[in-house]
Each structure stands twice: as C-alpha cells, then as structure tokens.
Amino acid sequence: MKTKTIILKHRPEGKPKSSDFEFIDEELADLKSGEIQLKLKYVSVDPYLRGRMRDEKSYMPPFELDAPIASMVVAEVIETKNDDFKKGDVVTGMLPWKKEQISDGKNLTKIDDKNVPLTAYLGVLGLTGLTAYLGFTEIGKPKKGETLVVSGAAGAVGSIVGQLGKIMGCHVAGIAGTDAKVEKLKSKFGFDAGINYKTTENMRKAIAETCKDGVDIYFDNVGGEISDAVLYNINKFMRTINCGAIATYNETSVPRGVSVRPFLIKNSALMQGFIVSNYEAKFDEARKQLGKYLKEGKLTHEETIKEGFENIPEAFMGLFEGENTGKMVVKI
Amino acid sequence: MKTKTIILKHRPEGKPKSSDFEFIDEELADLKSGEIQLKLKYVSVDPYLRGRMRDEKSYMPPFELDAPIASMVVAEVIETKNDDFKKGDVVTGMLPWKKEQISDGKNLTKIDDKNVPLTAYLGVLGLTGLTAYLGFTEIGKPKKGETLVVSGAAGAVGSIVGQLGKIMGCHVAGIAGTDAKVEKLKSKFGFDAGINYKTTENMRKAIAETCKDGVDIYFDNVGGEISDAVLYNINKFMRTINCGAIATYNETSVPRGVSVRPFLIKNSALMQGFIVSNYEAKFDEARKQLGKYLKEGKLTHEETIKEGFENIPEAFMGLFEGENTGKMVVKI
Incomplete structure (x- = not known):
C-alpha cells in the first residue's frame, strides 16, 4: 500500500514556495508486532518550522533534504499490533507529514474530544x-x-x-x-x-x-x-x-x-x-492551569482551519502572509 | 576664597572635545557647623559619564549644562566643623569636579592606605x-x-x-x-x-x-x-x-x-x-570577597594615572581613544 508524503525538496530562499516541497508516494511497510498504523486527522503548521528548513545548528536539528517534514499532529489508530492502543484511538505527537504511517507508539499521547475539540491539543493545550x-x-x-x-x-x-x-x-x-x-x-x-x-x-x-x-x-x-x-x-x-x-x-x-x-x-x-x-518539567502544571482557564471560560482560542493533505504547504506559506488568526491547522 | 570647577559647557556631539568643558572659578562659602572642607586627591573618570552628558532619561539623571560634572573621587578633609571627621581624614564618594569644596559629609566613606593604595577605592574596591x-x-x-x-x-x-x-x-x-x-x-x-x-x-x-x-x-x-x-x-x-x-x-x-x-x-x-x-544590597559581601582575593594575591589591578586637575577632561576623553590600561584616575 502506498501513502502520500511531503518532503523538503529545496531549502527555501526567502519566503517558502510551493516548489520547495514535493509530494511523493511512499510504500507503507507491513505492520509488525508492537506497531500501530495511523491516519493523520489534523496537522499543525507553525512559523518555527521555517527555521528547521535551514541547514544550520539551532535548538532542533534541521530537516533533511528529500526527507519528510514533521510537526505536531492529531492522528487516528486504524490498525494495531500494540496492546497500548486500540483501533479508533486518537493520539497526538510529533510526526512526519505522511497521510498514513506506521509508528511504535512512543512519544504519542492519547487524547479525546470530550471536553475540548481535538484541534485544541495542537493549540491552546499543545x-x-x-x-x-x-x-x-x-x-x-x-x-x-x-x-x-x-x-x-x-x-x-x-x-x-x-x-x-x-x-x-x-x-x-x-x-x-x-x-x-x-x-x-x-x-x-x-x-x-x-x-x-x-x-x-x-x-x-x-x-x-x-x-x-x-x-x-x-x-x-x-x-x-x-x-x-x-x-x-x-x-x-x-x-x-x-x-x-x-x-x-x-x-x-x-x-x-x-x-x-x-x-x-x-x-x-x-x-x-x-x-x-527547555521547560518540559513544567508542562503538566502549565497544561493543568490552561485547562482550568479554558473550563472557566477565561481563555478563548481561535483556529484557522484549511482542508486537505495537499494544502499543508500552502497553509504553512500562509503563515508568512498573515492568513491565520489564532492557530493554523490543516484538517486531513 | 575661590576654587577651580569643571562644568559641562556643551553636550558633546560624537566624541567629547575640550570645548565641551569649561574651567571656572567659583567662590567657596564659609564653613558652617556640621560641614567639612575637602580637597580632591584623586578623581575617577569613567565611560558611563558620557551617558550622563546626554540630555536623556537613563539610570542616572543627566548632568546639567553649566553645572559641575561629578564622579567618584578620593578627597582629604582640610577643615572640619563636623564631629565625624577630623582634619587629615581621607574619604571617598561621588563629588563634583571642584578642586576644593564644602560637604555635609553625607554619603562619604572614610578610607585609609594601610592595606591598599587609596586609588584602589576608585578601582578594584570601588x-x-x-x-x-x-x-x-x-x-x-x-x-x-x-x-x-x-x-x-x-x-x-x-x-x-x-x-x-x-x-x-x-x-x-x-x-x-x-x-x-x-x-x-x-x-x-x-x-x-x-x-x-x-x-x-x-x-x-x-x-x-x-x-x-x-x-x-x-x-x-x-x-x-x-x-x-x-x-x-x-x-x-x-x-x-x-x-x-x-x-x-x-x-x-x-x-x-x-x-x-x-x-x-x-x-x-x-x-x-x-x-x-541595582545591587547595593550585595556591595558589602562583594567588597569583602574582592578584598580577600586582593590580599591572597589572586587579583592584580592596574591603573593609568594622569596628573593635574586641569587634565581631567583630557583623561576622560582618553578613555575613548583606548589610552588607559585598567582604571583611569587623575591625581590632583
């Protein structure tokens, strides 16, 4: 089975352009024991990703050329050979821009939409x-x-x-x-x-x-x-x-x-x-406080949602044109 | 009795020039009860004084035009009507560039040259x-x-x-x-x-x-x-x-x-x-530590000493030409 993947084709000079990105079809390997198969639901595009497109030392390693770009996403488990996840689970984490993908489940957090919409995990609670x-x-x-x-x-x-x-x-x-x-x-x-x-x-x-x-x-x-x-x-x-x-x-x-x-x-x-x-030790405390403000109605959050896997690069480029109010998210 | 005073004649444009300063003769008032008469021994010239010559808000108020410039000095008590000071006492403090002057003794610290030369109080211990x-x-x-x-x-x-x-x-x-x-x-x-x-x-x-x-x-x-x-x-x-x-x-x-x-x-x-x-609360502790390093021979300090009250502006201007190694001081 093949899946659509977005790779960094060229390191942008100045503003990122469509031609800096390339869509390729990648073969999806068979699911092995301990793995899960994920389908992207929402992808976060963020200004800091521009920095990772440069070939220079920074707080996160640069993206490699001809390799997938990654960002925070929300994804659904569609197949599982890992006892920690069941089909239909929704998770968030830092994953590559691949429409479907295999994961060992590490560094993924299970979430639900009972109290807040799923996209909040890419925004106000992310x-x-x-x-x-x-x-x-x-x-x-x-x-x-x-x-x-x-x-x-x-x-x-x-x-x-x-x-x-x-x-x-x-x-x-x-x-x-x-x-x-x-x-x-x-x-x-x-x-x-x-x-x-x-x-x-x-x-x-x-x-x-x-x-x-x-x-x-x-x-x-x-x-x-x-x-x-x-x-x-x-x-x-x-x-x-x-x-x-x-x-x-x-x-x-x-x-x-x-x-x-x-x-x-x-x-x-x-x-x-x-x-x-640098502040991971304080994430739990901060998330709790943000959740409290959210529940109390003290915190309003706004999203700009674009649709379609094929529009991820465009949504990212839109950040530099001020096209978003609040968090920019792509719904797959 | 008259005394020589250095006033700020013009706010410097770019590098300070001799003509930005003026030497005037000022009448010295009679000594009143509680006052002391001081004669300058050493005057500290420092880069930060350039900032005070600008007419703008900063961490210290600007010098006024046609009024004396002030900096840290070492001075000797030559007459006294203040019981806290006796003739021959040596003091340090922030005082105007007046060869002789009257003071109420406030904000002055008595010092001596038993352990370190007097100029150290304008430098490593100042x-x-x-x-x-x-x-x-x-x-x-x-x-x-x-x-x-x-x-x-x-x-x-x-x-x-x-x-x-x-x-x-x-x-x-x-x-x-x-x-x-x-x-x-x-x-x-x-x-x-x-x-x-x-x-x-x-x-x-x-x-x-x-x-x-x-x-x-x-x-x-x-x-x-x-x-x-x-x-x-x-x-x-x-x-x-x-x-x-x-x-x-x-x-x-x-x-x-x-x-x-x-x-x-x-x-x-x-x-x-x-x-x-901003760190006055820590001055005593710091001075103690510096004095200790000095006594242990771990701290070398160097001075560039110019001579003569009339050369104070020149010594100050010399700071911007790199004429000093270590602390620039004028011996009066």
Missing part, C-alpha cells in the same frame, strides 16, 4: 498554549498593574499570551497586521489596545500612546522593526520574551536593526530567547 | 570592582569549565572580570585594542587568550578559534561590531552581561547592527543590562 504560558510566566514574570505588549498578537501564541496578561492583571496592548485582527484582539481576546503595524506610520509613538506607563513585558513573536520600536518605550527592569522573529525568518542575509544594547543598559532590561522544550 | 564582581556573578552565573569572553578586557572593569573568570575556573578570552594590551591580558591578568580587534580581520573566526567550545558568558563593555561577532559563537543558555557600549557612546545617530533576536532564540540565550547601583 505546544502553542505551553509556549504562551511558560514564556510569559517564566521569563516575563508578570506583576499586577504592569504593561504587556505582544507582537504577532492575533497569532496562535500571541492571542493566548494577551489573554493570560489580562487574567494576571496587566494592561495589554497587541500588535497585528490588519484592522480586522486588531479589532478582534479587543473584542474577542480582551486586549486593552491594538495597533495595526501595517497602517501605522510611527510605531514608536503608537506604542507610547497605547502604553502610557511604558512597557514592562514584551512578548515578541516577530522581531524586526516592530520590536525595534518597542525599545524606545521600555521601563526599568523590562523583560522581553524572544519567542519568535517571523519578520526576519525569510531574510536571506543576516537581519540588522537598531542595536538593543544601549537600551538594555539604560533600563537594566532583559531579553531572553525562549524555547518551550 | 564601583569598578563591584561592577565586575556583581555583573559577572549575578548575571553571568559562571560554572567551572565554561568559556568567558570579555570585551574592553584591558579596561578597569574588564581586567577584573577576566581574573574573576580564572578564579572561578573558566576558560577566559579577552578582546582589546592594541597588541601591548593583549599581551598584558595574558602575562599580567592571566587570561587564556587575547584578540586585538583592531588588527583582526575576521573577529567571528578569531573568537571561534580562541573559544573552541563556544561562548557561555560574554561580559560586554563595548557593544557594536565586536559584540555582533560574538553572537555567531554562542552556546545554548549563553548569558551576556551588557555592562557598557563604549563603541557606540559617541554615535550621533541611533546605533544599528546585527539583530540579536534570532541568535537569542536559537540558543535560549540571555542578554541583560547591568547597572551596579
């Missing part, structure tokens, strides 16, 4: 929610009454961070790229203020106006000029969570910008790179 | 030593076997940081601006390696070669391109102490450079602005 919660609390160390700025605020992580900011008593301003997103930040996610960076001429001034008491915490998903503008508005002991730099992921030369060092010195400020995998 | 010790231990959190890079390594703070690095079991590489300084780093201060950034074409490569296991801690006194080159060599969980950015202090436009954010994200690395005044 790495997205954990990233938002642990980055914000562990590096941001929010205190009541402080001011939080979130960039990429309408994205999967950003929209959760802003809500956590409100839950913890912060004044919250979000930066996003369309008026509709900015409107949603306020009406749906409860942000106090929003800035459309695409239509704002003077970001530095706009941030000053929405953050009258200066910026104490900056949860940065985008990097680049937007983040440079934040620097001019920071308070003493300000903390930046450097979670992502999507604004510069597709640059082909080394990105440059305002030198942050004089700002850090003047304000005894901190910047720290955040990778959720 | 803010310089405290900056090196507290920046390195509180933000750097050194572990045995780690690699430390110090920029401005032959300077007052840098030369102490490197020695502390060796005391704490690190591999230490220093960056300085002349071959003589680089030689001294190794022969006098015990650094493992030194790089002359003025004669090195590829700093990124030179750092890689002197730090085979990558960089775990970067004590940064200079900022600018040198610090950008360090970024390419950092390890996971690397810490930067942003203590100074002398390379960019004289720039008239906002300094730009390589964007640090992608490097921080990839390496879960930290950058933090360091100002010694």
Whole structure:
C-alpha cells in the first residue's frame, strides 16, 4: 500500500514556495508486532518550522533534504499490533507529514474530544498554549498593574499570551497586521489596545500612546522593526520574551536593526530567547492551569482551519502572509 | 576664597572635545557647623559619564549644562566643623569636579592606605570592582569549565572580570585594542587568550578559534561590531552581561547592527543590562570577597594615572581613544 508524503525538496530562499516541497508516494511497510498504523486527522503548521528548513545548528536539528517534514499532529489508530492502543484511538505527537504511517507508539499521547475539540491539543493545550504560558510566566514574570505588549498578537501564541496578561492583571496592548485582527484582539481576546503595524506610520509613538506607563513585558513573536520600536518605550527592569522573529525568518542575509544594547543598559532590561522544550518539567502544571482557564471560560482560542493533505504547504506559506488568526491547522 | 570647577559647557556631539568643558572659578562659602572642607586627591573618570552628558532619561539623571560634572573621587578633609571627621581624614564618594569644596559629609566613606593604595577605592574596591564582581556573578552565573569572553578586557572593569573568570575556573578570552594590551591580558591578568580587534580581520573566526567550545558568558563593555561577532559563537543558555557600549557612546545617530533576536532564540540565550547601583544590597559581601582575593594575591589591578586637575577632561576623553590600561584616575 502506498501513502502520500511531503518532503523538503529545496531549502527555501526567502519566503517558502510551493516548489520547495514535493509530494511523493511512499510504500507503507507491513505492520509488525508492537506497531500501530495511523491516519493523520489534523496537522499543525507553525512559523518555527521555517527555521528547521535551514541547514544550520539551532535548538532542533534541521530537516533533511528529500526527507519528510514533521510537526505536531492529531492522528487516528486504524490498525494495531500494540496492546497500548486500540483501533479508533486518537493520539497526538510529533510526526512526519505522511497521510498514513506506521509508528511504535512512543512519544504519542492519547487524547479525546470530550471536553475540548481535538484541534485544541495542537493549540491552546499543545505546544502553542505551553509556549504562551511558560514564556510569559517564566521569563516575563508578570506583576499586577504592569504593561504587556505582544507582537504577532492575533497569532496562535500571541492571542493566548494577551489573554493570560489580562487574567494576571496587566494592561495589554497587541500588535497585528490588519484592522480586522486588531479589532478582534479587543473584542474577542480582551486586549486593552491594538495597533495595526501595517497602517501605522510611527510605531514608536503608537506604542507610547497605547502604553502610557511604558512597557514592562514584551512578548515578541516577530522581531524586526516592530520590536525595534518597542525599545524606545521600555521601563526599568523590562523583560522581553524572544519567542519568535517571523519578520526576519525569510531574510536571506543576516537581519540588522537598531542595536538593543544601549537600551538594555539604560533600563537594566532583559531579553531572553525562549524555547518551550527547555521547560518540559513544567508542562503538566502549565497544561493543568490552561485547562482550568479554558473550563472557566477565561481563555478563548481561535483556529484557522484549511482542508486537505495537499494544502499543508500552502497553509504553512500562509503563515508568512498573515492568513491565520489564532492557530493554523490543516484538517486531513 | 575661590576654587577651580569643571562644568559641562556643551553636550558633546560624537566624541567629547575640550570645548565641551569649561574651567571656572567659583567662590567657596564659609564653613558652617556640621560641614567639612575637602580637597580632591584623586578623581575617577569613567565611560558611563558620557551617558550622563546626554540630555536623556537613563539610570542616572543627566548632568546639567553649566553645572559641575561629578564622579567618584578620593578627597582629604582640610577643615572640619563636623564631629565625624577630623582634619587629615581621607574619604571617598561621588563629588563634583571642584578642586576644593564644602560637604555635609553625607554619603562619604572614610578610607585609609594601610592595606591598599587609596586609588584602589576608585578601582578594584570601588564601583569598578563591584561592577565586575556583581555583573559577572549575578548575571553571568559562571560554572567551572565554561568559556568567558570579555570585551574592553584591558579596561578597569574588564581586567577584573577576566581574573574573576580564572578564579572561578573558566576558560577566559579577552578582546582589546592594541597588541601591548593583549599581551598584558595574558602575562599580567592571566587570561587564556587575547584578540586585538583592531588588527583582526575576521573577529567571528578569531573568537571561534580562541573559544573552541563556544561562548557561555560574554561580559560586554563595548557593544557594536565586536559584540555582533560574538553572537555567531554562542552556546545554548549563553548569558551576556551588557555592562557598557563604549563603541557606540559617541554615535550621533541611533546605533544599528546585527539583530540579536534570532541568535537569542536559537540558543535560549540571555542578554541583560547591568547597572551596579541595582545591587547595593550585595556591595558589602562583594567588597569583602574582592578584598580577600586582593590580599591572597589572586587579583592584580592596574591603573593609568594622569596628573593635574586641569587634565581631567583630557583623561576622560582618553578613555575613548583606548589610552588607559585598567582604571583611569587623575591625581590632583
């Protein structure tokens, strides 16, 4: 039996293009004892995958050329020779972009849709929610009454961070790229203020106006000029969570910008790179807290769902065009 | 009676010039009850004073135009109407650049030259030593076997940081601006390696070669391109102490450079602005430790001493030309 697989054909130069990906038919081996056969149900596409497409040392190894790309997925067990799984079980884990595949069941977590939809496990209860919660609390160390700025605020992580900011008593301003997103930040996610960076001429001034008491915490998903503008508005002991730099992921030369060092010195400020995998010891506690907020109705999550295995690359490319509000997921 | 005073005549544009300073004669008031009359013995000139010459909010208020500049000094009591001080006492504290002056004695510390020369109180046992010790231990959190890079390594703070690095079991590489300084780093201060950034074409490569296991801690006194080159060599969980950015202090436009954010994200690395005044609660403990290292002969300190009250501005300007090795002090 054959299955469709998406491999990395070329390492993208600048923005990823369709031709960087290739669909191939791969033979599916016979199921051996201890294995299960899985069918993908949902695939998560995330900005950080762009980093793994580069051939350079980072916090995760780069994808290999001519080999499948992998990300977090939800999959259904359709055949099993493993006593831990029965047919119809639904699992989540990091798996390759193969429509059907064989697994030994390791590093997979069984989930169900009793309390939340399955896609929540790729979002608010998955790495997205954990990233938002642990980055914000562990590096941001929010205190009541402080001011939080979130960039990429309408994205999967950003929209959760802003809500956590409100839950913890912060004044919250979000930066996003369309008026509709900015409107949603306020009406749906409860942000106090929003800035459309695409239509704002003077970001530095706009941030000053929405953050009258200066910026104490900056949860940065985008990097680049937007983040440079934040620097001019920071308070003493300000903390930046450097979670992502999507604004510069597709640059082909080394990105440059305002030198942050004089700002850090003047304000005894901190910047720290955040990778959720460093905080595995706190996942359970964080998931519990996120689940509690979700049940209490304090946390709204939003998804942009594209359909079809063949549209995974397109959904991924859409991340860099701002096509998503909240978590981008592909339904297979 | 009149006394010579140095006032800030113009806020420097770019590098400070002689004409930014003015010597004036000021009338010395009569000594009132509770006051002491002081004569300057030594004046500390430091890169951070350049920051206070700008008219902008920072961790210390800016100097006012047409008012005296102030820095850490050593002074002798030459007359007293304050029971806490007797004639001949020697004190240290933050005082204006006035050859003789009246003080109420507040915020002054009595010192003597029994164990160390008086100038040590402006250097290794003063803010310089405290900056090196507290920046390195509180933000750097050194572990045995780690690699430390110090920029401005032959300077007052840098030369102490490197020695502390060796005391704490690190591999230490220093960056300085002349071959003589680089030689001294190794022969006098015990650094493992030194790089002359003025004669090195590829700093990124030179750092890689002197730090085979990558960089775990970067004590940064200079900022600018040198610090950008360090970024390419950092390890996971690397810490930067942003203590100074002398390379960019004289720039008239906002300094730009390589964007640090992608490097921080990839390496879960930290950058933090360091100002010694935030750590006052730890001064006593730090001074005790520095005094102990000094007595044990583990800490060598070096001074560049210029002579004459009239040469204070010149000594200050010399900091930006790399004229000092170790602490720059003016003997009055």
